[in-house]
Amino acid sequence: MPPLPPAFRRLNHSNLAAQFSEQVALAAAPLAAVLLLGAGPAEAGLLQAAQTLPFLLLSLPAGVLADRSSRRRLMAGAEALRAASLLALLALLLAGWLTLPVLALLGAIGATGTVAYSVAAPALLPSLVARDQLARANRGLELARSSAYAAGPALGGALVGWTGAAAAYALAALLSLGAVRGLAGL
Numbered sequence: 001m002p003p004l005p006p007a008f009r010r011l012n013h014s015n016l017a018a019q020f021s022e023q024v025a026l027a028a029a030p031l032a033a034v035l036l037l038g039a040g041p042a043e044a045g046l047l048q049a050a051q052t053l054p055f056l057l058l059s060l061p062a063g064v065l066a067d068r069s070s071r072r073r074l075m076a077g078a079e080a081l082r083a084a085s086l087l088a089l090l091a092l093l094l095a096g097w098l099t100l101p102v103l104a105l106l107g108a109i110g111a112t113g114t115v116a117y118s119v120a121a122p123a124l125l126p127s128l129v130a131r132d133q134l135a136r137a138n139r140g141l142e143l144a145r146s147s148a149y150a151a152g153p154a155l156g157g158a159l160v161g162w163t164g165a166a167a168a169y170a171l172a173a174l175l176s177l178g179a180v181r182g183l184a185g186l
Helices: 006-035 041-068 071-095 100-127 131-163 165-183
Strands: none
Touching: 006 041, 006 071, 006 100, 006 131, 006 165, 041 071, 041 100, 071 100, 071 165, 100 131, 131 165
């Protein structure tokens, strides 16, 4: 069985970084809301809704966009949007200016990037690998996603608990920037 092409490996590394970024940030958000901003159950629920709503509202339009535009550019732009939202969140957190509404807004913006990236990545595969390699390539993308879903929240929660939310958001931002960089060679 021939190895998957280097372009796929770049995509897979980008996908792994993007998925971990998402999961670390998603774990950090409610912890930061409760521990730093004094959010109660209702506010934490609204925060979660703000970070989930883009998936409900934008998945289909993002899929149409992925079919009609450059998937690589869409993914890079989407991940850059998430990185920018994470960097803004980090800056506001470090400055002591973060509020719950801003956390929710930046979480929704980051989730918008996640939606576009997530629908475009599998659609990009057929242009990177041979038809007989698609199943193996899809397994690779799914393994990265599953690994991030399993370990990312634990990592995000541990970082918030050990060093504070800033470390979790810094790691998430670096991972997002790494994901953008990984797409550059495609």
